Amino acid sequence: MSETAEQDWQERLRSSGHRLTAQRELVLAAVETLGHATPEEVHAEVRRHSSAVNLSTVYRTLDLLDELGLIHHAHIEDRTPTYHSTRGHEHFHLVCHQCREVISLGADQAAPFVLQAAADHGFAVDVGHLTVFGTCASCQEAPGQECPDAEGGSSTS
Template identity: 65%
Template sequence: MADWRSRLRESGHRLTPQRELILAAVEELGHATPDQVLAHVRRRSEAVNVSTIYRTLEVLEGLGLVRHAHLSDRAPTYHSVTDHEHFHTVCRNCGGVTSVDPGVLSSLRETLREDHGFAMDVGHLTVFGTCAEGCES
């Protein structure tokens, strides 16, 4: 975690206990909305409010320490970049979320690059559908 502290300072931001708690919460929770991060952080410190959570997540994302994806029509879900690069599938019936290795998209990435000169960013990609776990309606 020492690297993120250096990146924060080098970018002109202060290292605060709140920022450390928020980044730790995102890493511990895996995938979490700002409200889930707030609830997790408040177990350790009541001195953090929801606006601090949103501002800090924005700073951390700007520094490339966390990313967000839209896994529902509600608040974005944040995850640490220390985890492997991945995209998400979301079942519309049961709400199950799966992290998927971006290698499965290699032919799509190549087609987009060759045919359209487009570089795909899978970190924000979410694919909605139904899972094979028998929850189909």
């Protein structure tokens, strides 16, 4: 994490009345390292650096960091939220129902939808939380068969 980025998140934490703790720093670093991660995956990454952080601390910290806008959560899986950093490019997700492939798309690609929602409904879309489910091109080409991308990996466009 760059010094400027570290100072920014530390300032946001302090200005909101929260203390800067090693556990919070470890959780944020884990989210940034992993890209898209469930709380359990974040916990496993944090435990590589400190055995003193339990899963409930990870959940509380993820909620706080999300509330402060330092990370976003998206519902990429059926039940568990997936967290990603807000640093870098804002993006949304396409998720294949069949093979579970996750494709990250830049916020600019949602611009027509965002502008239409604002014009028609006065609605401000939070693109970072947006997930669109459907069927990827590979699964469409081979209906009823095992998708060649069925590893469930992520890709970024």
